[in-house]
Amino acid sequence: PISPMAIAFDAEKLTLSPEGPTLTRRMSDLEGLFRDHDAWSAAASGDDPIVYTVVSSPVPEVERELPQSITTIMPGDTAGELWMTKGHQHPDHQGEIYLALHGRGGLLMFDGERTEWLDMLPGTIGYIPPGWAHRSVNTGDEPYSFLAVYPGGAGHDYGWVLERGMGSRAFRAESGVDLRPYAE
Numbered sequence: 784p785i786s787p788m789a790i791a792f793d794a795e796k797l798t799l800s801p802e803g804p805t806l807t808r809r810m811s812d813l814e815g816l817f818r819d820h821d822a823w824s825a826a827a828s829g830d831d832p833i834v835y836t837v838v839s840s841p842v843p844e845v846e847r848e849l850p851q852s853i854t855t856i857m858p859g860d861t862a863g864e865l866w867m868t869k870g871h872q873h874p875d876h877q878g879e880i881y882l883a884l885h886g887r888g889g890l891l892m893f894d895g896e897r898t899e900w901l902d903m904l905p906g907t908i909g910y911i912p913p914g915w916a917h918r919s920v921n922t923g924d925e926p927y928s929f930l931a932v933y934p935g936g937a938g939h940d941y942g943w944v945l946e947r948g949m950g951s952r953a954f955r956a957e958s959g960v961d962l963r964p965y966a967e
C-alpha cells in the first residue's frame with residue numbers, strides 16, 4: 784500500500800495534483816460501439832476527434848487501494864448518438880461511485896437484463912451497484928466531467944459490453960435525451 788496522501792483537486796480546472804496517467808480516447812478507439820457504423824468509420828478515419836479523456840490520481844489500480852479518476856467527455860454525437868465512454872463491466876462485480884462535476888450527462892447501467900439511466904448534473908452522486916456494467920454519456924453542449932472512485936482491483940471488461948450491449952442507446956433530442964432499445 785502507498786502512504787496517506789493529500790491530492791489537490793482544482794474545482795475550476797478539474798485537475799488532480801499530483802496526477803497519475805492520463806488516457807485519451809479518440810473516435811478510432813470506439814469501434815463497434817455506435818449504432819451507425821458508417822458514420823463512426825467516417826469520423827474515425829476523418830479528423831478522428833478526441834471523444835473523452837480520463838485523468839487518474841496517483842493511487843495505483845491494485846487490490847485494496849481506492850483510486851480515483853476524472854473523466855471528461857466532449858459534447859457531440861455520431862449520427863445522433865451522443866458521445867459516450869466505451870462502457871465496461873467489472874469482472875468481479877465490484878461497485879463504484881461517480882460524482883458529477885461539470886456539464887450535463889447521464890449514467891447508463893445494464894446488468895444483462897435491466898437498463899437504468901441516471902441524469903447526472905454537478906453534485907449528483909451516481910451509485911453503480913455490484914454487477915452493473917456502466918457507460919457515461921454527454922447529454923449537453925459543453926464538456927461533461929465526473930469523478931469516479933473505484934476499488935483498485937475492479938478492472939475493465941470491455942468485451943462484456945461489446946457482446947451484450949448496454950440495453951439502451953442515448954440519442955440527441957430536442958430537450959434532453961432520447962433513450963432507444965439497443966437493437967433498434
Ligand code: PA5
Nearest residue numbers: 837852854868869870871931933
Ligand atoms: O472507473 C470507471 O468506471 C471510469 O473511470 C471509466 O473507466 C471512465 O469513465 C472511462 O470509461 P471506459 O473505461 O468505459 O472507457
Ligand code: NI
Nearest residue numbers: 873879917933
Ligand atoms: Ni468502472
